[in-house]
Amino acid sequence: LSTCPNYIFTLISMVYGEKWIHSEAPVLLAFFGVYLLLIGTNGLIEALRDAVASPQKISDQSYFTFLAIGLYFSIGSLFMYLY
Numbered sequence: 001l002s003t004c005p006n007y008i009f010t011l012i013s014m015v016y017g018e019k020w021i022h023s024e025a026p027v028l029l030a031f032f033g034v035y036l037l038l039i040g041t042n043g044l045i046e047a048l049r050d051a052v053a054s055p056q057k058i059s060d061q062s063y064f065t066f067l068a069i070g071l072y073f074s075i076g077s078l079f080m081y082l083y
Contacts, residue, residue: 005030028083035076042068 008030013021020026046065050058 005033008033024083031079031083035072035079039072042072 005026009021009026012026012029016025049061053061
């Protein structure tokens with residue numbers, strides 16, 4: 001979370017130069033990088049849960065899974081609307 005935006009700004013300035021560094025492209029790519037980190041972490045947690053939990057426990061926690069999916073969809077929609 002602390003390095004993704006810095007690397008994005010550096011990468012954009014190296015590859016595309018001054019034309020894109022002053023636009024919203026680096027900010028959007030930084031948000032996207034953080035968003036991908038959160039999705040990847042969620043996927044790893046779900047895979048670990050499915051590997052060690054009983055079927056009853058998984059069905060009990062399925063509501064939280066749907067809540068997390070709704071949260072990620074809402075955050076993504078909000079960022080698309082704002083930027």
